[in-house]
Amino acid sequence: MKAFSRLHPLPLFTYFIIMLLFSMFLRNPVIVALSLLGGGAFAATLTDKREKLSDLKFYIPLSLLITVTNPLYSHNGRTPLFFVNGNAFTLEAIEYGVFIAAMIIAVLLWSKSYSKIVTSDKFLYLFGRAAPKTALILSVALRYVPILKRQAEKTRAAQKTLGLYSTGSIADNVVSGAKVYSSLVGWSIENAVETGRHMRSRGWGRGKRTCFSVFRFRASDGVFLGFTLLAAVLLGLSASRGLLAFSFYPTPTPLPVTALPVAAYICFGALAFLPFLIETEENIRWNCLRSKI
């Protein structure tokens, strides 16, 4: 989670959007498989052992569920395996279910990596220029989330040790939750008014202001962004010419294996595995450095 997240927010954001869009809308099994593998490999570099385990516990049942439910609703396809209540349970429907499951998991994995890498400050930096005031207000508001959460926690504990709503029954929990919440409304309004005054006292709202950021656009950011956009254009062209078209019903179409689609697959594969490769390259380099020491 070091090398890749050091890139500038603009190429990062572009990359994730392209990966998410292509995984969702290029309905091609090879593309989805590459996206799933690349996304999984990258997500694995971002998570620790425990998180990986809990992720697997979530993704595996989810994919099984999707795979099984699709043939229950969809009875298309030419190869019935067996009949349930007079409806065919077809091989093609199962295959399509697997495909949908892979696609959803790939999208989930990329979204997870996105939320870990494109943090709120990077997002604000990107969209702050279009609406600097909104961006600042968002930054102020984001700070309030942890503050409010902590204040609520403290208030609840205080009420409990005073013997209010401390029986542990559901009714008590609901009542105490509601009361704590209503008391926090007053507290946060008070705080917000004071914060507003402090913002003005530090020169907010006095004419033109600039928008500082800690991010720099380096040459490597340009290379990465260029590669991402180039790959996106190539894939977009291939898709618009129908080179990547694929359908499961009534029977799966044969996978196109001519030069152009294969080039598109290679292109997408490179794109999907790029973050993982960048991370791995850095890890290997570190290990080499360490072994020299």
Next chain:
Amino acid sequence: MELLTVKDLSFTYPKTDAPALENISFSLKQGGFYLLCGYTGCGKTTLLRLLKPELAPFGALSGSIRYAPEFGDPPAPHEIGMVTQDPNEQIVTDKVWHELAFGLENMGLEQETIRVRTGETASYFGLAEKFGASTEALSGGEKQLLSLAAAVITAPKLLLLDEPTSQLDPITAMNFLDTLKRVNRDFGITVFLAEHRLEEVFSLADTVLAMDNGRLIACDTPSKVCEQLKDSRLFMGFPSAARLWKALDAPAPCPVNVREGKALLQNSVKSKTGDGSLSQPAKVDGSLPPPALSAKGLWFRYTKDGPDVLKDLSLTLRHGEIFSILGANGVGKTTLLQTLSGVRRPYHGKVRLFDKNITDYKRGALYRNGLSLLPQDPKTVFIKDTVRQDLVEILRAGGMKKEEAAEKAAAAADTYGVAPLLDRNPLDLSGGERQKCAIVKLLLTEPRVILLDEPTKGLDAYSKFRLAALLRQLAGEGRAVLCVTHDIEFAALISDACALLFDGVLLAAGEPHAFFTGNTFYTTAAARMASGLVPGAIFVDEIAAAVRT
């Protein structure tokens, strides 16, 4: 060069008759370090805010505030920096770097200029490692340092600080004040600091301004101010050295720190013939009262793989006893209280209240006529719009009828002297008033064991003495009080026994005199002055009595 001149300033808040400030006149010189002292509610905050146009309160103002021409007209926001006591309301953004850049952005500076200035400022204030961190991840002391850095970064001519250390523990507070002194010395920024915790700041200031009831009653060098005010009610909050000087009736100049106080004491002891040792208070013999709350072998950690916060900790608290636990920040004092009060569960060990394990009290019975915890932030005790509603609610929750509860609440408020505050909003009260109302609310559950978490945080000397008297009264009623605090002087004043929490266990538990004279660092300022000269003394009065005999 005069930076700021205030002349005949009076100020009255809307809808009040009494003026908050009356005929205040003084001037601030370029590069000075000014200390404004006075009790809560004396008008310190009003005065400071009037000096900062964007924060000035509404009301009727007469007299004049004149700024030097370099401030601009009206004074530009970046020329006057302000730091207040609550870090949560003055930090604006969610990242440390953004907070530092905020003032510069508002000045419309270039990207590159801001990059350099934020970088160097972060290094100067020791915040470099936290540059990319979110502001909420900072500790209280770091937040105040960040606020100071964000105020200094625009290179102001004047820094106003309103009790910036009142929410900090003594060591963090000293660190903050040292940094402030450094800013004053290194950059020549004029500092105007309002404080009521005076033990350390007196010797930092060049000039002390003292306020009482909206009037400026003294304005001179620290030692002269002590001499002028030695009969004022403000004096009990002044440094121990000054109080010792008064108790010994020594000639001017008045000492304002431990070093000067010690020199004074040395002379006084030498000039007397006695051996100077303190007559030990007679030991009261007799059987000890039974334990009210006891803990045996407590082990606690927050996460499975985390470090142990409590390690085989045991303690006994007896009926009618006040027990204080001292310790630095993050040592687990609050955790200990939460474990004792059943908010958190130890993974080993037992807590017994009277003769039952606290886990055997079912459905909240532990907190009925049992134990009560006063949390660090008394704001969290109140969840209604007025104090009265809060008091009535807790009685009603105990199963009392509406009329009876209203009567009892009023009676309790009378007993503890908070009746005039009953119809105020808890958030509008001053720190001391809120603290007191919180204690009254807690007492309505008729606790026999009272746990207090940093009860003196943000209180001035006067409120502290009142709180000490209240706690003594409660102990006299047979209730047991356990108090965790940073406030060494307060612990020495109220306790029957003290202990130091360190590395998960209680060290050196004992009677305050034995405890504080055994410590070198963790002891009162009076004991530091007395060490080697008047053995065994931990209060100014004791030193004075010993010297006089």
